[in-house]
Amino acid sequence: MFGKRKVPPVPAFAVPVSNGLVVDSNHIAIDLVATVVDFVNYLFAHGLYRSEELPLHLMQLYHADFYVTQVNNGGHSQFIHNCGARAQTIFINAQAGLSAMGAIHQADLIRELAVWAAANPDKASAQTGFAGGRDRMLDRLDTLFAEVQANDPATRRAAAWIRTWPDVRFTEPAELRAAWNQSALTNPKRSHRLSKARVKAFQQTLSDSVHLAIGLAADEADETLFEGRSAETIGLEGRHLDVWIVQTSYGLRGAACDSNGVRLFALNLRGGGVTWTAVSLIGSAVSSDVDRMLSFVKREPVAAAADLLLSRAKPAITDCIIQPCNWADGIPNPIFKLSVGDEMFMMTKGKTGYVLAGQKPGEIYDTVSFAEVATHERSVRDN
Known part of the structure; x- marks a missing residue:
C-alpha cells in the first residue's frame, strides 16, 4: 500500500511585528502587510527556509501580496512572467490567501488566470509585461482588477486577516530585529544549508587566481x-x-x-x-605570490575551516567574503580575512588546527582541529 506523502514539519515560531502597527488604518495596513512580507524574505535570506517549511498562512499572504503588487505595477502579464516555474504554486497560495482574507473578487480573478495559464501554456510562457508580450485576455483581467481594487483594496483586508493570526506577536520596534533573528535561527536545517553554500562559494573564490x-x-x-x-x-x-x-x-x-x-x-x-x-x-x-597562494588553497581545506570557525563564532552570519593576505613575519602560513559587513576576522593555519581572531585585542576564538575540519568538509560534501 502507498502511504501518505510526508509533509515537512512546520516550525512553531511567532510572527513578530511592531506594536505600532496595531492601529486599524489604511496607512498602517500597508505597513503591516509590508512588514510581514519583509519577515518572510528575512526567513528565506537569513533562516535559509524553503517555502514549504513555513506556515501555510504566511506563504498565502506572501504570494497574495506578490500578486497584488505585481498586477498593480505591470498587470497580470508581468505577474505571470515573474512567477516563472513556480507559477502554479504561487497561484494556489495567492488564491487561498485572498479568499482567507475576504478579497473574494481578487481571488476569482487569479482563479481565472490560473485556468487560462493551464489551458494556454505557450501563451503564458510568452508573457513579458511589455508591449508585444501581453495577451489581450490578461489586459481584460487588468481592467477588472483595477475596478475591484478601487472599491475593495486587498491590502486593508490582508492587514485585518493578519491581526487574527494566533502567532502574531506585537513587540517593541527596538526588539524586532532580535525577534526576527530568533525565528530565522530556529530552522534546524539552516546550519547545514549555510555551510554547504558557503563552502562552495569559498572554494570557487579561492580557486580564482x-x-x-x-x-x-x-x-x-x-x-x-x-x-x-x-x-x-x-x-x-x-x-x-x-x-x-x-x-x-x-x-x-x-x-x-x-x-x-x-x-x-x-x-x-x-x-x-x-x-x-x-x-x-x-x-x-x-604572479609568483599568486601561484604560491593558489598552491596552498588547493592542498588545504581553507574553505571548510573558514566556514566551521564562522559557524561557531558567529552563527547568525550569512554573507561573508574571504580575502587572501600576504605572508607575515613569524607566521608560517598565509592569513585570510573574513569580512562580514563592518566586522572583520582573520584566520590562519596553526600547529594543531585553524585559528580565528577578531578585530578587538585578544579576541581569539577556539581552534578547530584538523580532524574537525576534515569531518566538516566530508559532511558538507556528502550530504
Missing part, C-alpha cells in the same frame, strides 16, 4: 576587499587600460591583471562621465 591576485594587492595597500568585480576601461598615462573595478574598505579600485600579476589603482571619475582615471598605484601582487 584573479580574485587571489586582487586580494593580495588590496592587502598590500592595507585595504579589505568587499565586493566586485566588473570590467571597465580606465585612463592611465595617456592610454587606455582594461581593469576590474572592485570595492574595498577605502572605495572603488581598478585592478589591472596580466601575466606578471596585478596592479591596484585608486580611481577617480573623469569629469562627470562614467570613465575612470587612475590616480595612483596603491598595491600590487606578483
Whole structure:
C-alpha cells in the first residue's frame, strides 16, 4: 500500500511585528502587510527556509501580496512572467490567501488566470509585461482588477486577516530585529544549508587566481576587499587600460591583471562621465605570490575551516567574503580575512588546527582541529 506523502514539519515560531502597527488604518495596513512580507524574505535570506517549511498562512499572504503588487505595477502579464516555474504554486497560495482574507473578487480573478495559464501554456510562457508580450485576455483581467481594487483594496483586508493570526506577536520596534533573528535561527536545517553554500562559494573564490591576485594587492595597500568585480576601461598615462573595478574598505579600485600579476589603482571619475582615471598605484601582487597562494588553497581545506570557525563564532552570519593576505613575519602560513559587513576576522593555519581572531585585542576564538575540519568538509560534501 502507498502511504501518505510526508509533509515537512512546520516550525512553531511567532510572527513578530511592531506594536505600532496595531492601529486599524489604511496607512498602517500597508505597513503591516509590508512588514510581514519583509519577515518572510528575512526567513528565506537569513533562516535559509524553503517555502514549504513555513506556515501555510504566511506563504498565502506572501504570494497574495506578490500578486497584488505585481498586477498593480505591470498587470497580470508581468505577474505571470515573474512567477516563472513556480507559477502554479504561487497561484494556489495567492488564491487561498485572498479568499482567507475576504478579497473574494481578487481571488476569482487569479482563479481565472490560473485556468487560462493551464489551458494556454505557450501563451503564458510568452508573457513579458511589455508591449508585444501581453495577451489581450490578461489586459481584460487588468481592467477588472483595477475596478475591484478601487472599491475593495486587498491590502486593508490582508492587514485585518493578519491581526487574527494566533502567532502574531506585537513587540517593541527596538526588539524586532532580535525577534526576527530568533525565528530565522530556529530552522534546524539552516546550519547545514549555510555551510554547504558557503563552502562552495569559498572554494570557487579561492580557486580564482584573479580574485587571489586582487586580494593580495588590496592587502598590500592595507585595504579589505568587499565586493566586485566588473570590467571597465580606465585612463592611465595617456592610454587606455582594461581593469576590474572592485570595492574595498577605502572605495572603488581598478585592478589591472596580466601575466606578471596585478596592479591596484585608486580611481577617480573623469569629469562627470562614467570613465575612470587612475590616480595612483596603491598595491600590487606578483604572479609568483599568486601561484604560491593558489598552491596552498588547493592542498588545504581553507574553505571548510573558514566556514566551521564562522559557524561557531558567529552563527547568525550569512554573507561573508574571504580575502587572501600576504605572508607575515613569524607566521608560517598565509592569513585570510573574513569580512562580514563592518566586522572583520582573520584566520590562519596553526600547529594543531585553524585559528580565528577578531578585530578587538585578544579576541581569539577556539581552534578547530584538523580532524574537525576534515569531518566538516566530508559532511558538507556528502550530504
